[in-house]
Amino acid sequence: MARDALYADAAKQFGRALERLARAYESDSDRRADLLQDIHVALWRSLERFDGRCSMRTWVYRVAHNVAASTVIRRRSRAPTLVSLDELEVEPVHPDVEGALDGRRNLERLMALVQRLNPLDRQIMLLYLEDVDAASIGEVTGLSPGNVATKVHRIKKILTDRFQRRGRDDR
């Protein structure tokens, strides 16, 4: 019963974030629905072992990202090549597509960017976008604070390169 209550609480608190996470891993609507259901089931199952040694947020994100990463690995041979943040950072950006774009188009571009990343870098990018601090990103991913700081720095630069003009247009 305690597990059910924990699940209800976690689903209420992180349901929207899990939805966004599923979108970042699955662009197809039906597959996305399946993935989200699998994440919820994995979360409910995992909560039987939840002992409070880490925060509920860390627990939920670990379970959700691990389920999603499994999907990526399973489809590895069929999927387009995934890239790292390092590769994305040095990739040339076409200035002509950086013009005045509406919010929806910018979101599509952001989603396309995220979906090209390998699972671990995607995890860091998504946690950054969810406003999770570096220490918590380290807890979820198991990477050292220094490593996370480097990654977050890269993410900021990538977002700068690709979304700066939009930001400037808004001002």
Added chain:
Amino acid sequence: MTADARDQVKALWQQQAPERRSMTLEQVLARARQLDDRGRKRRLAGYVAGSVAIASYGFALSRFPNAESVAGGLLVILAVANLLYQTWANATPAIQGGDGVLPGAEFYRRRLTRQRDAALARWRRLVLPIAPGFIVVIIGLARGGRAGWLPLTLIAAAAAYVFIRIRVLDRACARAHQLDLDMLDRMEDRR
């Protein structure tokens, strides 16, 4: 890019329109049962297919012309039976026990290692046990005079092609996983 502008990107991300896909506890339980059933059915389909293969091959044995081909057929049956046993003995859920709550990097490493090792082992587990019996059957059938050398050679060549193709694809798959593991190593070296 200013912190404000980066916050705009975060806000853009966090304010996506919801798809209203939240699940009730009852739906989660139903989905869990559905996933368990699906896993059981998939394993059952594998056992049925293996059993049908064994039964068909067993029946064909009675029509084989000599002891060599019968011995080869028995070897193939033993190999398939062993494969069925291995599948049953090693049947595990997609995400095992505590794996699902491991930190992302560790989980990713374990999954990649598991997939790479599985790809490399497929040849040893699937192809190698079946190949000797298959070769003996072909030789036996050729010596027994039931089929000409040409059709038997063509069958053997087709089988060899399939076996080699499996090996090539598995190695490519294992290499892709190894590249991901190497990338993970480089990432963690920076600690």
